[in-house]
Amino acid sequence: MTTDKFILLLLDNIWIYFLSLLLMFIVYFPLIKKIANCLINPLLFAVIMHVLTNTVPVFLFFTGRIQEYYFYYFIIAEIVFTIGFLLFFSKPICCKYVIINDNNYSNIIFIFYLIVFVVSTLITYYIEGIPAFKASRLTLKSNFTGILNRFIGFASTYITIFVFYVFKYRKRKILTAIVLLLVAITSVLSGSKSAILSLIFNYYCYLYFYENKSFKKNKVILLLSPFFIIAALIVIFLRSNRNILDAIISLAQRFIGNGDMYWIAFGDDAEYLDKIVIKHKYLYPLIGFLSPLHILPSNIYDDYIGLQLFRIIHPTLNNIMGPNTVAPLMGIVLYGWGGIILCFLIGLFTSFLIFKLQKKIPKSITMAVIYSYLYQNGISCLTDLAVGLSGIVTLILNIIIIYFICLLINHRVKYRKITLRNIYV
Template identity: 30%
Template sequence: MNTAEFFELLINNNLIYFSCFVGVCLFYYFLFRKVCFSMLDPIFISLVGSAFGASVVVFLFATSAISSFYFINYLATQFAFLAGFLFFNKFSPAVFIKSKIKFDNVFFLQCFFVVSFITFFLSNITVYATLGIPLFLKSRLDLTVDAGGYGIFTRFAEISGAVAFYLFLHFIIIEKNVSRLFKSSLFFYLFGHIVVTFLSGSKSSVWFFAMNYFCFLMLNKNNPRVKDLILKLRQYQLKIVLVGLIFAFCIILVTFDGDPSNAFLFLAQRIVGYGDVYWHAYPNAYIEKLPHDHFFIAVFSSFLGFFRIVDSSAFPEPIGYSLTKMFYTVDMIVGPNPRHNIFGYIYLGPYFSILYSFILGTSLGYIRKLFLNAYSSRIFSKILLLFFYSIFIGIETDINYIFFQLNNILVVIPFLLGISLLVYYFFIFPIENKLSKF
């Protein structure tokens, strides 16, 4: 079923879809209301997307657009994923991370911050100069298509920006005893990051600040100053979400030349579109026509390709792209995300896909457990866990993209640390020599 056919089915059965949507959302609410305790928790967006996708499958079954076999397999894999996630959140013992890496020196952290935000700005300027400003492109995907070697700067911008923002919060909230010059650099960075956020053209870019702020508070919740901020965050989180929605809508308005009707239509399509892979794959058994070889390479292709372990010609065709070609003529790699239900069914079959979904759910639950109990860890460990948690919340959507983002960490973090250490020792050694002579 192509997208036009699905939306025609939805319009003709809008009450059925609305009933399915409300029912699924209520189910998710009662299941996770004690697990996800803030709308700014990154897992909240993941659960919202999961609920939107589930409502599409229920709607397709309610309108007899898919067989009961696929519906039962979807329910089995989805419940297995959710059960695995809840298992670690409710029954696993508390796990504390105690890193042996001691990068908590205040001056080193200042060097780490400066190197990170300079890398962030230089990477974005390079992207704008060579590939264009994302806000003014017809599609943000155009930014990295045929980008050549310049695509690496988008990786550096993403990771260095997150590191800089975490350290910005650290110096604003916890470590306040810094020079006026350094405080000026903090606010210069913040202003620049806000400008870059707007120019990025991403509808969800404002969530970067809100969610990373939430994560920072959780990672430092044993600090007395942070405890008060957590209470305030709970009071104002709804207002923050509304601001984020308004910002996203403004970005959409710019994209559609200020036409509010097209903007609202696009927003509605994006919400329903969380389940696009399901209306492509399940009806008329199109899922059976997809290539299903090389499971290991399909999972780890981003990692294997990045480090040239396996030649890219050996990679299986992306599931979303294969589905898209069945309905449209395309000249570039586009398509829906291969959510775990579809990916597992294709490569492992209807039975082992249930185990696969459970393993993914437990992985996410384990990472979240580590994240929530990392408040006694060192700063560098907290930053790494922030990255891992932010990455693994997308494990339900696209397993391969998880390894793509892990590649970014493996490349960018050592670079930032190496440059920061060089800067640190460049300044600190002369001081130590003078003190020893004195």
């Protein structure tokens, strides 16, 4: 089913869609309640987007526009995925060790990544132009800018979380304001509607992984919330050159569009699903990890499922874009009903990244940044495994850089054992 057909179906059955949405929120309410420790938790945001995604197959079922075969597969795959996701779920437990000489190298790393962020962003703008004004922000003229983008993302996370730290403990208000304003502006100019949430998600991760604090109501968050809504509208307005009303409608469509992969792949007779070609079915789940490392020849990697779907319904367009490849869709394309096993493994892997590894990482501002980046990319696996794995590759590369910086300054990490009260934020 094409997007145009789905929109017409939605307009004719809008109340059925809202009924489907309400039903999915009821189904996922126990999970939402379990993780809803804070309104700015990126995991809570991801689960809500997951609910919006899964509303589409239910809506298609109620309107008779999906085959029972695919709908029942979707239901079972989601149940299995959720079971895997919850296996490692636990309240946060802090590591028993803290790095006591973190300041000796964290300042140098901050300066390094601030320079990397500014220089890489300016080079990218010079070569590619400003993404917010491009028809497709994912289309790159040079592979070099693709490499730079990997470091821009991690550098943004590092300098943002670090200035939260220096604002509290060193009272560097001017430095904090400059860095946060810089990151906010580049987030808007990135053309990504999710990028504008990075500041608020990084603030949560700072509180969660460094301060170990809990909060349910925060005046800062309430004050910043309108900014992020306005910023999202600005991003859409800049990219579309339309009026503000169209931008608001486009933002609403963006939320509904979380389930675009389902109406394209499963809608009507699933005619587009059979046109997807994957030659290396057992290699494909690892494409997000292997492709950035260039371990294997590039021609051995199949095109992403989402990209193939986009090109199937838009054969005349060459844009590099397409819907996310959620676990159930990847599973059925690769292995049919055997994809249920893959869904369980992806859920389990995501749970391991998000919940299990935090117990092993000692407390320091640098380690808080590292795990924050891992946490947010682990969450990305909920919507697209390849995106999450690609982020992990970026993290590994930056960990190596941080390690060599420590070697250059002849820094030896010192630990001490601590006793912290476990706090569920």
